[in-house]
Amino acid sequence: MEHALEATLTVNGTKVTRRIAPRMHLVDFLRDELGLTGSHIGCEHGVCGACTVRVNGEIVRGCLMLAVQADGCTVDTIEGLSDSQELSRLQKGFHEHNAFQCGFCTPAMLMAAQELVRQKKTFSREEIRVHISGNYCRCTGYQAIVDAIESVIGK
């Protein structure tokens, strides 16, 4: 029943066309087909947020979207946003505040936090916590992550 379908995505600015099995979700495609392993796979059912990527400019759960659904879409991953320097202030903030230990959640945490930074508004600590509530960190207790995000937003 399953047939691979051809799909064309623009990933970090580069157009890629591949034949993709419908059952493959977007993060598996990015990791296994394109070698972009910065987007992580944690729970694979939308709870942990480790697979957060941008599709058409908005963050999504990469494990809750089929790669074939991204046909014609623009996809940005941690690799692309690091190279473009978009995340550099946030990355510096995370570094300075020691906002990670094992680092597993960090790429997705940056992707999610950047949504607040982009709005160029200030947010309370509570609002920051609500915003990143869909991204699990099992090391830091979030305190340092909130500190880091707070140091960058609204500037």
Next chain:
Amino acid sequence: MKAPSFAYAKPRSLEEAFPLLERPGARILAGGQSLIPALNMRLSAPQLLVDIGGLSRLRDISPQPGGLRIGALVTHAEIERSLDVQFHVPLLAAAAPHIAHPAIRNRGTLGGSLALADPAAEYPACALALNATMILQSRKAERRVSAATFFKGLFETDIRPGEILVAAEFRKVERSAFLELTRRHGDYAIVGLAGVADGSGKRIAFFSVDSKPVLAKHAAGAKSLEEAMKLLRQDLSPAADLYNTSATKLHLAGVLLSRAWNTLSKPH
């Protein structure tokens, strides 16, 4: 885990979608924020996913006399941001931020949530409180079903084989209250309340208390909060879940009712 294999089709129009839905084991894929986790966990194994994401006509939010028609593919994030929704149906605008997390709200859709009919979901309770009308389209006809009869049970609706939920219509109600109790932001509610009030009185729906959202008819008709709290026992008999007993849930429903009561009772 990884999803089992299935075929995938993305129709460009409703006309193309209907014959696909008649194939064996076909299922509609909208935003996928409940269906794809179910596939990944192998709780569901359709043979064909019919991705309706390309049907742009289902993405409109259109004001109409007395209310708003919202297309099935409008996302939670769009509902959260829409000035039309805030103006006409503030209950929905208040409910949307409670649904999961931003990355999920960017993909999840109104129609997907209503059609799934999860007993812990926000929109079905809002639809019941507002007595929304579901617009169901099939190859031959359009059917309009009120929320009161649309939700039939646990993950069960009045949608018939071959039908697609294309939109829902909500009447304009300015006074509303939306509250839910969760252990962590974005979790499913332990108990939730969606209430509206206008000249004809209050309509208060509770969710996460039964196999489908429940209208608290007795409590909503009460003259005072004290009376409403007593009558709530006639409206609800919540089933216990893994963490909360039935008595706890009933108590918490009362807490939400007391918090919402004044908002819903101000003079018109």
